[in-house]
Amino acid sequence: xxxxxxxxxxxxxxxxxxxxxxxxxxxxxxxxxxxxxxxxxxxxxxxxxxxxxxxxxxxxxxxxxxxxxxxxxxxxxxxxxxxxxxxxxxxxxxxxxxxxxxxxxxxxxxxxxxxxxxxxxxxxxxxxxxxxxxxxxxxxxxxxxxxxxxxxxxxxxxxxxxxxxxxxxxxxxxxxxxxxxxxxxxxxxxxxxxxxxxxxxxxxxxxxxxxxxxxxxxxxxxxxxxxxxxxxxxxxxxxxxxxxxxxxxxxxxxxxxxxxxxxxxxxxxxxxxxxxxxxxxxxxxxxxxxxxxxxxxxxxxxxxxxxxxxxxxxxxxxxxxxxxxxxxxxxxxxxxxxxxxxxxxxxxxx
Amino acid sequence: xxxxxxxxxxxxxxxxxxxxxxxxxxxxxxxxxxxxxxxxxxxxxxxxxxxxxxxxxxxxxxxxxxxxxxxxxxxxxxxxxxxxxxxxxxxxxxxxxxxxxxxxxxxxxxxxxxxxxxxxxxxxxxxxxxxxxxxxxxxxxxxxxxxxxxxxxxxxxxxxxxxxxxxxxxxxxxxxxxxxxxxxxxxxxxxxxxxxxxxxxxxxxxxxxxxxxxxxxxxxxxxxxxxxxx
Numbered sequence: 001x002x003x004x005x006x007x008x009x010x011x012x013x014x015x016x017x018x019x020x021x022x023x024x025x026x027x028x029x030x031x032x033x034x035x036x037x038x039x040x041x042x043x044x045x046x047x048x049x050x051x052x053x054x055x056x057x058x059x060x061x062x063x064x065x066x067x068x069x070x071x072x073x074x075x076x077x078x079x080x081x082x083x084x085x086x087x088x089x090x091x092x093x094x095x096x097x098x099x100x101x102x103x104x105x106x107x108x109x110x111x112x113x114x115x116x117x118x119x120x121x122x123x124x125x126x127x128x129x130x131x132x133x134x135x136x137x138x139x140x141x142x143x144x145x146x147x148x149x150x151x152x153x154x155x156x157x158x159x160x161x162x163x164x165x166x167x168x169x170x171x172x173x174x175x176x177x178x179x180x181x182x183x184x185x186x187x188x189x190x191x192x193x194x195x196x197x198x199x200x201x202x203x204x205x206x207x208x209x210x211x212x213x214x215x216x217x218x219x220x221x222x223x224x225x226x227x228x229x230x231x232x233x234x235x236x237x238x239x240x241x242x243x244x245x246x247x248x249x250x251x252x253x254x255x256x257x258x259x260x261x262x263x264x265x266x267x268x269x270x271x272x273x274x275x276x277x278x279x280x281x282x283x284x285x286x287x288x289x290x291x292x293x294x295x296x297x298x299x300x301x302x303x304x305x306x307x308x309x310x311x312x313x314x315x316x317x318x319x320x321x322x323x324x325x326x327x328x329x330x331x332x333x334x335x336x337x338x339x340x341x342x343x344x345x346x347x348x349x350x
Numbered sequence: 351x352x353x354x355x356x357x358x359x360x361x362x363x364x365x366x367x368x369x370x371x372x373x374x375x376x377x378x379x380x381x382x383x384x385x386x387x388x389x390x391x392x393x394x395x396x397x398x399x400x401x402x403x404x405x406x407x408x409x410x411x412x413x414x415x416x417x418x419x420x421x422x423x424x425x426x427x428x429x430x431x432x433x434x435x436x437x438x439x440x441x442x443x444x445x446x447x448x449x450x451x452x453x454x455x456x457x458x459x460x461x462x463x464x465x466x467x468x469x470x471x472x473x474x475x476x477x478x479x480x481x482x483x484x485x486x487x488x489x490x491x492x493x494x495x496x497x498x499x500x501x502x503x504x505x506x507x508x509x510x511x512x513x514x515x516x517x518x519x520x521x522x523x524x525x526x527x528x529x530x531x532x533x534x535x536x537x538x539x540x541x542x543x544x545x546x547x548x549x550x551x552x553x554x555x556x557x558x559x560x561x562x563x564x565x566x567x568x569x570x571x572x573x574x575x576x577x578x579x580x
Contacts, residue, residue, distance in 0.1 A: 172503040211458040211520035222463035
């Protein structure tokens, strides 16, 4: 996709769907990113300090730059926008280019979520029709289903939060499941020793602060932890449910049915309708449309529907489009209110 | 002209220096310095073309990286902490088994609810969500610490660089927890700190390291071979 012609064609396709072109700054304040993701994003960004000591970075993706624009200009209401340009990221994979050419489009601040999801997918498909390919897949997932499943499981709250926090980090998530199975984060011998200490500390002044945490805070959390009523067998069972869920993979028109069978089998009080998904067509253009329960873990900021399009061109599989819903991104970046947002980006780097 | 002087770096102080000197002596390499013990330059008795430089152990790694040292002795921890461009230019040719120490995550001992890195991860989120602050980690090893904590799922933290006496940081308001190098754990205990159950970041020991741009002289090869035996 080196030709300028093609990227112009794509931009025209997006524009024809009623999106408005905007320019985005190449440099943003690193603070926004570090505040949101802690040090984890630091690995990817190119950052530097300006003369006033503020840390700036090259935009690691266009979505963050676009959400910052919405926030900083105090925009309200619905915006349908698109943009194109380069994003800059470090990568551990030597094959990856640090410069990523992207075209992105978004619907921000609209309450009509289900329709907007559909519109973004439609726009993605329209821009895809400019490309030459023989076949491909449109994979659809939804992070919300995972979140609901976790909320219904019979595990302590801190475990739920933990699993939700780390869904998008696959390796660490699998570590967590192992730990859930063996209950290895509460060591009975150490707990016995510390119980004595606990009794002693109860007599101390509860407001005393030790390295940023009050004794009261420490003891409350200790108490919660050892009262964790979980037995190992239970942990194993829950871990199996999660693993089985993540294995669900099927043509999109069977998604609701498969999920409902799964929920019923595991006595989970949840049900989903087929119209919950943005489409029920198993074939669109030259794409097979699939549902995947584990899909959506690539990026931390997705909160609902997620999708990606991979195409086969010259016997190579190429990931060309990624998108989804990120309703918490703008509030994470500093807005007091949650602002619904859904969008997608076309990768022009192959 | 072939560069035929071999530059060797030896730690200028501390236990690592003592251990390295002992090992050289055992191999019948006697170090001499014209101006006595405090001289920062020296040579090996009866060996021409060898220059000894006494440097800070961290600097030995740096100088191997830029090629101004051919051979050097330093800690494995310091090599691993150094920038990737430096590590790429250095070969570890021998791990000696002395100068052993472990880089660990240590927390205030009274935090009885925290036993593992997973607990720490929760605490880090509590700091972010409830206190609107980042958990601060004081360390002399920012690179290794960051990498380790990421790999264990702890992302919500802020590093505070320290040059020494890191153990006091949690109790002076400079940080909440620390990572530091320890051999027996005694200093940590004496300062009211406790090592996390799974808080081992890296095992270190004294190493012989060669710069990839080192001179190709046969004398260097001989020296490396001799010093690789024990």
